[in-house]
Amino acid sequence: MRFFKKKIIFLALFGAISLILNLSILKLHASGVNIEFLKSVHLPIQTIQGTSSALNMLLCILMVFTDYNYGRKIALSCILLTISIDLFIIFSSGDFTPFPGIITSLITLITVEFASRYSKKITISSYTDSLTGLRNRRAFINTLDDFMETNTPFYLAYFELKNLHAINEKSGYKIGDIGIKAVAGRLSQCCATNMELGKDFLFRLDGSSAFALIFTVEQNAEKKLSDLIYVLENPITFKRGSGNLDFKVDLAAGLVKFPENGRTFLDLSKNIDTALNYAKLTNKHFAIFSDKELQEVQKKKYGIVNLINDAFENDRFTLMYQPEFNAATKEIRGFEALLRLKGEHNEIILPEAFIPEAEKSALIKKIGEYVLEHAMLEFKEIIKKTQSELILSVNISAMEIADPHFASVIEKLVEKTLFPPQCLELEITEHSLTTSSETVFENMVRLKNSGIQFALDDFGNGYSSISQLLKVPIDLIKIDKSIIENIDSNSINQEIVDTMIYMGHILKCKVLSEGVESENQLEIIKKHGCDYVQGFVWSKPLSFEETQALCSIKK
Secondary structure, three states, rough: HHHHHHHHHHHHHHHHHHHHHHHHHHHHHHHHOOOOEOOEEEEEEHHHHHHHHHHHHHHHHHHHHHHHHHHHHHHHHHHHHHHHHHHHHHHHHHOOOHHHHHHHHHHHHHHHHHHHHHHHHHHHHHOOOOOOOOHHHHHHHHHHHHHHOOOOOEEEEEEOOOOOHHHHHHHHHHHHHHHHHHHHHHHHHHOOOOOOOHHHEEEEEEOOEEEEEEEEOOHHHHHHHHHHHHHHHOOEEEEOOOOOEEEEOOOOEEEEEOOOOOHHHHHHHHHHHHHHHHHOOOOOOOOOOOHHHHHHHHHHHHHOOOOOOHHHHHHOOEEEEEEEEEOOOEEEEEEEEEEOOOOOOOOOOHHHOOOHHHOOOOOOHHHHHHHHHHHHHHHHHHHHHOOOOOEEEEEEHHHHHHOOOOOHHHHHHHHOOOEEEEEEEEEEHHHHOOOOOOHHHHHHHHHOOOOOOEEEEOOOOOOOHHHHHHOOOOEEEEEOOOHHHHOOOOOHHHHEEEEEEHHHOOOOOOOEEOHHHHHHHHHHHOOOOEEEEOOOOOOEOOOOHHHHHHHHHHH
């Protein structure tokens, strides 16, 4: 709206200047007086007319490029006025001096027509998605600005094609694009026929599988959205080669209302993304940001984020260390650093309560660097006092190891803390190997060359393949405690553990069993040749002071 007002102001200004020029020429011709310039230069009327024609031509072209629609109409009116004045002068005085001006005006008329068509094409292209023909993100933002500037209430829905990535992987991007076009066609048809909405309120958000739709408040947005998804989720069939291919549409949608759920584009976008993500996580067709269930989730989310930020500000994080023992000799191999958070009343909050939320944002990187630096600084003192090469094992998130700068961050921390790199072990999960695998591999190789070791945590609880394990430089495999906990009562679990230990040794890795809590479990894994043990059977997680004391005794 603001941009439109600016265009109107410019058009009015250009039109007024053109009108003044034309009326001035008419008046000058009627008086028949030349213009005296700087008391020494006399400008004939013909010169003034030529200059005026050139300026008029420039103004008309500027009007067209300001707005191809209104600008063209005003420019044509100015040109016709100029021609009329020139013809009036010719017929009233018999003086053909203005005739070249008429030729210039006709040339301007042709130029304006071509310029308006070009401007129209460029303008429409800049507001149109090239794949679907729907209006694009730029048009979407402008439309929202118009609604919000006039404080007009509306509903905003985002649709996302959840299975597009799988379709692209399976059938190729060409098929994915065909599917997006088909969904866009259905959306457009439904909006035009069933929802009394034109294409001006339907948008494709560029370069993604997401669409946006604006509902007026008079409509039952929730029902319309439900009906729309029902129609859209019918399979789309199109020809591929000699046969047909069914395109299954799996949609999720989020819905917000202006101004209740946000008064700015940023707030609306954030809240509708929240609703959309909630719909995807809960496998619902759509979620409304104002739903009580979603609000509770949001409240809990922000509570956790605030808890983490408060822990950084008030130094509420603390580290515990759980020993890893040689299964045969009970000699300490090293310690795994475990993060804990102290609540307002000094209650201990386990990572399970806040790490999953942190992993959804950059907070996980901040937490990761905190744990690494503090653990290395503390544990360096134990290594120094015991004159040993005990291993410090630190958990690394998938987001961290997939960061192209991760290796540099670790190298700088090692240099900063003067920690011996051969004593540092980074634990990654199987999920890390499936995320940005090339970057993960490069980071691991670079750090491995620096002497740092790697452990694969929670083995058996993820999705890594043997081929992936063969590629990465793993030193230790940690069998997940969910497999160990029933090993003394389930023969199948025993066979699985035996196979995993055997597989780890084939891969030239040592194997550690997590969560060993009883002597019976301990005897079974020792029988199957497991190298290391971690669990309550021999030690719970210890404070730093308790860790120091244990290392002194073992020394």
